[in-house]
Amino acid sequence: MPGIETAVPALALRDIACHFPARGNPGGTYTAVRDSTITIAPGEFVSIVGPTGCGKSTLLNVASGLLKPSQGTVEVFGKPLTGINRQAGYMFQADALMPWRTALENVVVGPEFAGMNRAEADRLGRDWMARVGLAGFEKAYPHHLSGGMRKRVALAQMLIMDPKVILMDEPFSALDVQTRQLMENELLELWQADRKSVMFITHDLEEAIALSDRVIALAAGPGTHPIGEFKIDLPRPRDVAEIRHLGEFSRLHAQIWEALKDEVLKGYAQGKR
């Protein structure tokens, strides 16, 4: 995309470090993240991959403003982030739906708290439910919906607020493979229609390549940091199941895995200790 490097990034994490109190070592510190600079251009879909426990969620929490980094700065469309990132919508691995509210009532939670009148919020909510393929399920409660349907509710709940930046932390990892691929395609379709900037955390390299414009690989912790950035020039629109059969997909997979495999082995060894 011409000019993408020169545009003000939608999200810029600059020189981030995060220290935590060390577990089992009173007074000590654990450096989860260090020297991490990550920028995401307007409309760009970026995945962050790395070994288990390396610090992916920590970086996402920094981007959301929920965690203040020990060092470094965050900018959202060129403005320093202080407090919660209100331009961002979030989606996490676990469902955050309220079980006592119907699907529609869950979808309209954001507009309702923002003071939109009920009729307008409901109209918008029904529209979003239709866009994520849930027309007719407005009155269903979360426990009556399948895992994939609950994810669709969560997607609508996030997108109804029209966030400029989307932060996703392994949102589909709890789903079975087929439902997961359906949801990934759904996400791409929604993203393609109205390009937001996406920071997508996953430890699944195939998922990262299938979805993204760029993949950033992280080192194992402690002190995780980017060790490689890979442009994913696969054609769009994409079908995540079919795109895996392209030769270029395999080439990218081999290239990124080469950068990542020692780190994954290190992360695995640490996890066993």
Ligand SMILES: Nc1ncnc2c1ncn2[C@@H]1O[C@H](COP(=O)(O)OP(=O)(O)OP(=O)(O)O)[C@@H](O)[C@H]1O
């Ligand atoms: N609040 C905290 N206090 C102490 N240590 C923490 C805290 N948050 C994260 N850590 C540690 O920082 C490291 C990175 O954690 P983080 O959850 O960011 O990794 P991750 O890559 O997202 O993990 P996973 O792959 O399991 O989702 C881990 O060792 C974790 O134990």
